[in-house]
Amino acid sequence: MSADLQWLAIRNSSSFLIRQKQKTFSTEPQNLMGINSYKYNGLVNKRAIGIEAAKDNKGAVMTLKTRKAKNKPASGRATFQLVRGPRRAVKAIKKTCITHHYRPDLADTAVRRVCAIYRSQKPVASVQKKRSRRKRTD
Known part of the structure; x- marks a missing residue:
């Protein structure tokens, strides 16, 4: 499965997501900034x-x-x-x-x-x- 399809599947429904005051953070490993974005995501990128x-x-x-x-x-x-x-x-x-x-x-x-x-x-x-x-x- 391509990285884009994986991102579409997990961007709103991952177990690593934390939502606070109109911002979405991510606690996944290999995420440098802790921000829920395709660039910093450690799960879907090669x-x-x-x-x-x-x-x-x-x-x-x-x-x-x-x-x-x-x-x-x-x-x-x-x-x-x-x-x-x-x-x-x-x-x-x-x-x-x-x-x-x-x-x-x-x-x-x-x-x-x-x-x-x-x-x-x-x-x-x-x-x-x-x-x-x-x-x-x-």
């Missing part, structure tokens, strides 16, 4: 990219859809650990998306997603409260 935080909160995981297991969606994914820092993660994503022609339209979105993940994993510097000095009464 090629899809997913960026998630690693389970141990050290780095990110990039998942790609493979061509071999079209009828087995659970096993039709290749996962790559991006744990060597944000600069190398951005370089790996751009290399995969643009250089290898694997969804170059999603390259900027994937880079933003991985940067947000790394930013959230950065330790927050603790700010000490300033203590007010009391006036001495002598």
Whole structure:
């Protein structure tokens, strides 16, 4: 079945849909933006990219859809650990998306997603409260 027919079938009746205040969001895997649209849909497109935080909160995981297991969606994914820092993660994503022609339209979105993940994993510097000095009464 073509991707267009699949999109027509699931765009209004998917189990991943969440409707809030005139907007429709999607919680499916490999949807970078969480928006219910054909461009970002990870179920119907032949090629899809997913960026998630690693389970141990050290780095990110990039998942790609493979061509071999079209009828087995659970096993039709290749996962790559991006744990060597944000600069190398951005370089790996751009290399995969643009250089290898694997969804170059999603390259900027994937880079933003991985940067947000790394930013959230950065330790927050603790700010000490300033203590007010009391006036001495002598």
